[in-house]
Amino acid sequence: MSTEQNGTSPLSLKEMAVSFLQLVASGNIREAYERYISPDFRHHNPYFRGDRDSLMQAMEENEVQSPDKMLEVKQAIQEKDTVVVYSHIRQNPDDLGAAVVHIFRFHDNQIVELWDVGQAIPEDSPNENGMF
Numbered sequence: 462m463s464t465e466q467n468g469t470s471p472l473s474l475k476e477m478a479v480s481f482l483q484l485v486a487s488g489n490i491r492e493a494y495e496r497y498i499s500p501d502f503r504h505h506n507p508y509f510r511g512d513r514d515s516l517m518q519a520m521e522e523n524e525v526q527s528p529d530k531m532l533e534v535k536q537a538i539q540e541k542d543t544v545v546v547y548s549h550i551r552q553n554p555d556d557l558g559a560a561v562v563h564i565f566r567f568h569d570n571q572i573v574e575l576w577d578v579g580q581a582i583p584e585d586s587p588n589e590n591g592m593f
Contacts, residue, residue: 474565477572478497478537478572481497482546494513499573502572505576530551532549546562557582557584559579560592
């Protein structure tokens with residue numbers, strides 16, 4: 462068992478959430494799950510069943526479809542057992558991508574619950590501040 466899984470992790474919950482997302486985006490989905498996801502994990506993505514394996518399979522299918530996916534974390538905030546990560550995710554270098562918020566709930570240094578919401582980045586926006 463790694464130190465990250467036995468409750469003595471040198472990483473903060475915020476660092477674990479970011480590491481999980483970076484591993485997933487780089488195609489290391491199984492490793493991300495082994496390191497950070499609790500066996501009791503549940504999620505709230507409305508497009509898949511709410512269990513651990515369904516989301517992992519969807520992530521693996523997305524990796525096959527988008528092997529050049531890029532994740533740029535813009536902001537991460539931790540409060541107690543909850544971490545919020547705001548990111549720019551692109552499926553390929555030519556994709557404008559989406560602004561995505563992942564909300565993680567941790568228990569015993571493992572992710573036990575996940576919410577995610579996203580908004581496509583429009584080609585033209587009147588907002589001079591942009592999405593980030």
